[in-house]
Amino acid sequence: MPDIIDDKSEHCIPFILERLRLHREQYESRGETTPPFFLGLNGVQGAGKTTLVSTLSKTLSSPPHSLPTVVLSIDDLYLPHDEQEALAKSHPDNPLVQHRGVPSTHDIQTGISLFEALANRKENIRVPSYDKSQFNGAGDRRPESEWETVNKTGDKPVEVVVFEGWCVGFRALTDNEVERKWKDAIQQAEKGDGSYKGRLGHLKLEDVLLINSKLREYDALTDRFGAFMHIDAEDSLYVYHWREQQEAAMRAEKGTGMTQEQVINFVNGYYPCYELYTDVLRKGIFGDEKGKQLRLVVGKDRRVKEVVKL
Numbered sequence: 001m002p003d004i005i006d007d008k009s010e011h012c013i014p015f016i017l018e019r020l021r022l023h024r025e026q027y028e029s030r031g032e033t034t035p036p037f038f039l040g041l042n043g044v045q046g047a048g049k050t051t052l053v054s055t056l057s058k059t060l061s062s063p064p065h066s067l068p069t070v071v072l073s074i075d076d077l078y079l080p081h082d083e084q085e086a087l088a089k090s091h092p093d094n095p096l097v098q099h100r101g102v103p104s105t106h107d108i109q110t111g112i113s114l115f116e117a118l119a120n121r122k123e124n125i126r127v128p129s130y131d132k133s134q135f136n137g138a139g140d141r142r143p144e145s146e147w148e149t150v151n152k153t154g155d156k157p158v159e160v161v162v163f164e165g166w167c168v169g170f171r172a173l174t175d176n177e178v179e180r181k182w183k184d185a186i187q188q189a190e191k192g193d194g195s196y197k198g199r200l201g202h203l204k205l206e207d208v209l210l211i212n213s214k215l216r217e218y219d220a221l222t223d224r225f226g227a228f229m230h231i232d233a234e235d236s237l238y239v240y241h242w243r244e245q246q247e248a249a250m251r252a253e254k255g256t257g258m259t260q261e262q263v264i265n266f267v268n269g270y271y272p273c274y275e276l277y278t279d280v281l282r283k284g285i286f287g288d289e290k291g292k293q294l295r296l297v298v299g300k301d302r303r304v305k306e307v308v309k310l
Helices: 009-028 049-061 081-090 108-119 175-190 205-222 238-254 260-283
Strands: 037-043 069-073 125-127 148-150 160-165 227-233 293-298 304-309
Touching: 009 037, 009 049, 009 227, 009 293, 009 304, 037 049, 049 069, 049 160, 108 125, 108 205, 175 205, 175 260, 205 260, 227 260, 238 260
Parallel strands: 037 160, 037 227, 069 160, 227 293
Antiparallel strands: 125 148, 293 304
């Protein structure tokens, strides 16, 4: 893996602690028991999200904070292999659902049940886990016997839930908004001058509307967040470069990894979602509620260039 310097946690930790303080005060002022704090984290793939999450978890769970923290990845909510195959077969002409990745390829009901159990501090909660190496890279859910257990009997229950992923926090658009963005992309693509680098303009409208309609179900998770952090890129196209860096490092280390052409095809599959939903993240996912979102804008070197509180 390319070396990634953590210059993000210095901005994120104070933000999280402040939101945690307000979270506690809100419940204590009403004489109610304070529930766990849910934190959403979205990061463009390859932007240093994994490094940040590791630091956040270690810092929050260690003294002086000593907050039992669990990190959940939306990747672990991917549909089991047989259900993913069924989805692909039910929409054979939609390239977006032929493999895991975009909204609609996650098991949201399992996610909702997991969030509910954590919110209610139930004991011995099993956390789903996904193995991306199964079925020649198509992936499958691991057997439940291999899932991690949190809130074990006798342990302090989880106080902070960090939910991370490349599409975490995405909010569905109206069908009219989707169509407008799609038409704009089509017009740019049809210029034929090479200026359009996206993928949305190469898709059928009904394929994109399917993803958007499924994304509405994800609000049940997003609405739990007490705070949200977005690692944004100055240029979303950096994701191609970052992913190729990761795969090149994997090829060098393990002798296996995607080729440059495979990386491009892989990123192409989810890039339309960046075109559709990044604007929503940049405006803020909490509507009129201010102060609950932090946006870190990074350059091609993954270093923070701008910090915006929304």
